[in-house]
Amino acid sequence: xxxxxxxxxxxxxxxxxxxxxxxxxxxxxxxxxxxxxxxxxxxxxxxxxxxxxxxxxxxxxxxxxxxxxxxxxxxxxxxxxxxxxxxxxxxxxxxxxxxxxxxxxxxxxxxxxxxxxxxxxxxxxxxxxxxxxxxxxxxxxxxxxxxxxxxxxxxxxxxxxxxxxxxxxxxxxxxxxxxxxxxxxxxxxxxxxxxxxxxxxxxxxxxxxxxxxxxxxxxxxxxxxxxxxxxxxxxxxxxxxxxxxxxxxxxxxxxxxxxxxxxxx
Amino acid sequence: xxxxxxxxxxxxxxxxxxxxxxxxxxxxxxxxxxxxxxxxxxxxxxxxxxxxxxxxxxxxxxxxxxxxxxxxxxxxxxxxxxxxxxxxxxxxxxxxxxxxxxxxxxxxxxxxxxxxxxxxxxxxxxxxxxxxxxxxxxxxxxxxxxxxxxxxxxxxxxxxxxxxxxxxxxxxxxxxxxxxxxxxxxxxxxxxxxxxxxxxxxxxxxxxxxxxxxxxxxxxxxxxxxxxxxxxxxxxxxxxxxxxxxxxxxxxxxxxxxxxxxxxxxxxxxxxxxxxxxxxxxxxxxxxxxxxxxxxxxxxxxxxxxxxxxxxxxxxxxxxxxxxxxxxxxxxxxxxxxxxxxxxxxxxxxxxxxxxxxxxxxxxxxxxxxxxxxxxxxx
Numbered sequence: 001x002x003x004x005x006x007x008x009x010x011x012x013x014x015x016x017x018x019x020x021x022x023x024x025x026x027x028x029x030x031x032x033x034x035x036x037x038x039x040x041x042x043x044x045x046x047x048x049x050x051x052x053x054x055x056x057x058x059x060x061x062x063x064x065x066x067x068x069x070x071x072x073x074x075x076x077x078x079x080x081x082x083x084x085x086x087x088x089x090x091x092x093x094x095x096x097x098x099x100x101x102x103x104x105x106x107x108x109x110x111x112x113x114x115x116x117x118x119x120x121x122x123x124x125x126x127x128x129x130x131x132x133x134x135x136x137x138x139x140x141x142x143x144x145x146x147x148x149x150x151x152x153x154x155x156x157x158x159x160x161x162x163x164x165x166x167x168x169x170x171x172x173x174x175x176x177x178x179x180x181x182x183x184x185x186x187x188x189x190x191x192x193x194x195x196x197x198x199x200x201x202x203x204x205x206x207x208x209x210x211x212x213x214x215x216x217x218x219x220x221x222x223x224x225x226x227x228x229x230x231x232x233x234x235x236x237x238x239x240x241x242x243x244x245x246x247x248x249x250x251x252x253x254x255x256x257x258x259x260x261x262x263x264x265x
Numbered sequence: 266x267x268x269x270x271x272x273x274x275x276x277x278x279x280x281x282x283x284x285x286x287x288x289x290x291x292x293x294x295x296x297x298x299x300x301x302x303x304x305x306x307x308x309x310x311x312x313x314x315x316x317x318x319x320x321x322x323x324x325x326x327x328x329x330x331x332x333x334x335x336x337x338x339x340x341x342x343x344x345x346x347x348x349x350x351x352x353x354x355x356x357x358x359x360x361x362x363x364x365x366x367x368x369x370x371x372x373x374x375x376x377x378x379x380x381x382x383x384x385x386x387x388x389x390x391x392x393x394x395x396x397x398x399x400x401x402x403x404x405x406x407x408x409x410x411x412x413x414x415x416x417x418x419x420x421x422x423x424x425x426x427x428x429x430x431x432x433x434x435x436x437x438x439x440x441x442x443x444x445x446x447x448x449x450x451x452x453x454x455x456x457x458x459x460x461x462x463x464x465x466x467x468x469x470x471x472x473x474x475x476x477x478x479x480x481x482x483x484x485x486x487x488x489x490x491x492x493x494x495x496x497x498x499x500x501x502x503x504x505x506x507x508x509x510x511x512x513x514x515x516x517x518x519x520x521x522x523x524x525x526x527x528x529x530x531x532x533x534x535x536x537x538x539x540x541x542x543x544x545x546x547x548x549x550x551x552x553x554x555x556x557x558x559x560x561x562x563x564x565x566x567x568x569x570x571x572x573x574x575x576x577x578x579x580x581x582x583x584x585x586x587x588x589x590x591x592x593x594x595x596x597x598x599x600x601x602x603x604x605x606x607x608x609x610x611x612x613x614x615x616x617x618x619x620x621x622x623x624x625x626x627x628x629x630x631x632x633x634x635x636x637x638x639x640x641x642x643x644x
Contacts, residue, residue, distance in 0.1 A: 072276060202280045204314030204327050207273060 001055035001162070003046040004109040006100070007074045008036040009067045010120040023235040035070040037199075038115025040077075041192040044199040045142075046113050047078045048158035053166075055110075056080040060103055062096055064088035068215060075210035076202035082215040083107070087227060095220075095227035097129035102223035104134060109187070111169070116141050116191040127191035137184040139171030141193040145179065148198055159196050269332045269565065277333055281340035284313060289344035294611060296471035300463075302349050304386070304428070307356060311383025316357040320365050324373045325381040331572040334358065335565075338510050342517035345613045347620035348472030350514060355424045356380060359507045360387035360433045363499055364450065367491040376431050376450050388429035389507075390420040390451070390477060391500060398633045400435065400500055401443040405479060407436035412486050414438070414449060416479035419461070422627070426475025427463050429453055435496055443497040448490035457482030468620035505581050507628045509571055512564045512584035515624050519557045519588070519595045522617055523550060526599040529606075546602060553595050560588045579641045586634035589624035596621045 011017055012032040020027055035043075046057040059074040061067040062085040071082040085099050104112060117124035131138035144159035146152045152159075161170040169184045174193045184190070202210075220227045248254045259265040270278070288309065296302040310316050318333045320326025327333075337357075341350040357380075364377045379385035396402050405418025416436060423429070432451040439445030451458070461476040491499055527550060530541030541547060564584040570577035596618040600607035607614050625631040 069272075069276075072272075073279075076276065076280075201284050201313055202276070203312065204277055204280070204318060204329075204333070206314075207276045207280065208327060208329070210276075211273060 001050060001053045001111065001166075002107070002109040003049060003055065003057050004104060004107055004112045005039070005042045005046045005057055005059050005074070005079070006036075006112075006114045006126075007039045007043060007059050007061045007067075007070045008115070008118045008120075009033050009061065009063050009070045010036045010118050013119060019236045019238045023237055025233075025236060033066070033069070035073055036115050036118040036120075038117060038119070038192050038194070039070075040115075040199040041194070041196050042113040042115050042190075043074045043077055043079060044197045045158060045160060045190075045192060046111075047200075048156055048197065049111075049160060049162070051156070052158055053162055058083060058107055058109065060085065060100065062087050062091060062099055071215055072207075072210050073202060075213045075215075076206040077200055078206060079213075081213055083218060084215050085218045085220065085223070087220050089227070090229060090233070091227055092229050092231040093123050093125035094129055094230050095225070096126045097133060098225045099220060099223060099227065100126070100130050101133050102225055103218070104130070106223075111187060112136075112189045114189065114191050116193055127189055131189035134187075134189070137186075137188045138190070139169065139173060139182050139184045139188060140191045141174045142171050142190050143174040143179060143193045143195045144197070145172055148195060153198065156197075156200075160190060269569070270336065274332055274336055278336045278340055280313065281315070281337060282343060284309075284315075285340050285343045289346060289349055293344060293346040293349075293471075293613075293616070296346060296349065297610070297616060298470070300470055301427075301473055302346075302352070302471045306349065307353070307383035307386060309383070310353055310357075311381060316353070316383055317381035318357070320357075320361070320377070320381055321373075324365065324378045326365075331568055334510070335513050335568055338513040339517040342514055342521050345521075345616065346471050347518070347617070347623070348469040351469055351623075352425055352472045354510050354514070355389060356383070356387050358510045359503070360389035360425075362506055363433060363448065363503045364490065367448075367499060368450070369487070371487060372450050372490065375452075379430075385430035386425050386428055388423050388425040388432050389503075390423050390426075390432040390434040392420065392422045394419055394421045394476065398629055401446070401497065403435055403437055403446060405434075405436050407438050407447065407449065409438070409486065410483075413483040414486060414488070416449075416451070416457070416482040416484065418479055420477040422464070423475050423477055424472055426477055427460050427473040432477075433490065435500055439494040444494055446496040446500070447493050448496040448499055449484060450488045450490055451482075451484050455482050455484060467622065468616075469623055502576070504629060505571065505576070505578060508581050508585040508634075509564075509567060511624060511628050512560075512567065512581070512588045515585075515588040515592050515621070516557060516561045516564050518617060518621065519553070519560070519592050522595055522599040522614055523553055523557065525613055526550070526602050529603060540602070549598055553598065556591050557595065560584070560591055563587060579638060582629075582634045582637045582641075585624075585628070586631050586638070589631055589634075592621045592624055 012034045015032040018027045050057055057079040058081055059071055059079040060083045061071050075082055083103055114127040169188055171182045171184055173180045314327055317326035318329055322328045361377055361380050364372055380387045393403055407414040407416050434449050434451045436447055436449055437445050438447040457480045459478055461478050464474045466474055531539050533540050567577050567580035567584045570580055599614045600618045603614055606612050610616055
């Protein structure tokens with residue numbers, strides 16, 4: 001089974017993120033970056049599926065040269081090789097999906113696994129566009145029936161199940177009312193939710209092996225994709241600072257405030 | 266960041282930090298209170314390659330340079346649990362390197378390989394109830410009887426002691442003084458071996474430290490590590506790695522103490538302003554930052570020489586002495602800065618202040634470091 005996974009470089013939420021005074025973006029100085037956590041889950045699920053069913057995981061990232069750090073991380077986790085789409089400029093979800101579509105047509109995987117969204121701008125659209133444009137089935141917000149404390153998770157079993165004939169995937173999705181189970185015919189696009197798995201740490205031997213794994217460089221022009229923005233960010237502004245809370249003397253007072261001031265009761 | 270660290274060192278550091286912050290730090294207080302930590306931690310670290318960093322790939326190591334070990338020691342500081350860190354360093358850098366250097370293939374297969382995987386717990390058994398730093402005076406005897414050594418005596422201050430699966434153990438096989446000392450690998454499931462007591466220390470609480478005894482305990486002669494009666498020089502050279510990891514970890518620990526104190530001092534207000542606004546404290550922290558940086562550069566210098574196999578006893582002894590003594594003052598001031606919060610064991614600094622006392626005592630006291638340096642300097 002050949003699986004294509006994504007590894008977007010995002011700002012590390014642990015670092016202090018400030019909006020520039022003119023609202024044109026965020027302050028880059030002193031920022032740390034990491035792989036989008038939802039993508040880490042995608043890489044992990046891909047590795048578990050290929051560990052069980054054979055095959056290889058190919059990881060893709062779009063961005064400037066720095067994204068090689070995230071690609072190396074996925075390679076250190078165990079992906080076989082990487083594809084880097086060299087595009088330093090801004091990108092919207094349609095641009096990302098357009099580039100991924102061309103990479104998919106070139107690589108011909110059986111399955112694409114993407115994070116359901118990236119934690120920088122949280123748009124959550126790329127997977128759906130990709131599936132639609134490829135004409136593939138899609139299972140979004142993939143989760144697992146078992147808890148993350150279960151024996152299956154400890155044994156690093158994949159949560160996405162492949163049918164005996166290898167033609168269908170069973171994907172458990174998080175939906176508003178609980179969990180829904182879909183059967184998706186392959187090839188398919190799956191996007192991962194938080195409770196799908198707990199990604200592994202890259203081991204030291206894995207990091208050393210990753211050093212020699214290939215990263216193929218592609219460009220939007222080479223792939224023939226116009227990445228002109230269809231959605232433009234005009235201005236960014238920080239949320240208003242949180243106001244100080246108030247201390248209430250007793251439950252009665254709390255009740256009165258919730259009822260009369262907050263009007264939630 | 267020092268030029269000694271390449272992109273791979275930094276990638277390793279990121280993995281270490283993620284592991285230490287997610288899997289170790291959240292349990293720091295709980296494990297201190299329990300006086301032990303799960304054996305599983307050894308296995309996890311083994312599986313991630315943390316225990317075999319610079320060991321021979323033939324026995325499960327990664328064969329990498331000492332700057333990877335340096336990154337390991339530095340990132341471990343973020344566990345906020347000096348006991349766990351000490352246990353892991355004994356396992357990987359203190360009790361086992363000598364087996365890799367002078368052990369037989371049989372000893373490496375039986376002890377080193379499973380230790381690097383975290384499957385067998387290792388301990389270094391040198392000190393005795395009668396003395397620690399005075400290695401030449403050890404009294405535990407190993408008499409040759411047929412194809413065996415028969416051990417009698419006691420070992421004290423043994424890290425990982427209550428649950429070690431094997432010991433790298435110093436014994437007296439010959440006459441008085443240093444020429445009569447040998448090293449043995451000793452499995453702990455033998456008759457006549459036992460744990461006398463788990464010691465109640467004031468710090469490094471999550472690490473089990475024990476008194477061990479041998480009463481006519483037999484091990485086969487093939488467990489001799491290196492040549493008979495040649496153990497003393499190996500023990501002295503082994504101390505270098507022990508002292509170096511102690512110095513590196515102490516510098517990283519001091520750095521964290523100060524950074525966390527500064528973060529506190531920016532938020533905490535007294536008399537109408539953040540307490541870091543008081544010049545007396547700002548100046549004190551600047552002095553500490555300068556001294557910590559000096560300690561780090563001395564330690565990196567020692568690492569650099571050690572990595573080039575120059576056997577830098579002078580620099581390593583100085584690094585441990587300097588960092589160990591400095592850490593007492595840094596911990597004291599950071600604790601003082603936190604006031605009452607610094608006196609309850611839920612805060613990092615309270616436990617660090619308590620744990621850091623060990624650095625001038627364990628692995629050779631500050632006084633022993635001074636004796637070594639004075640001899641090397643010829644006075």
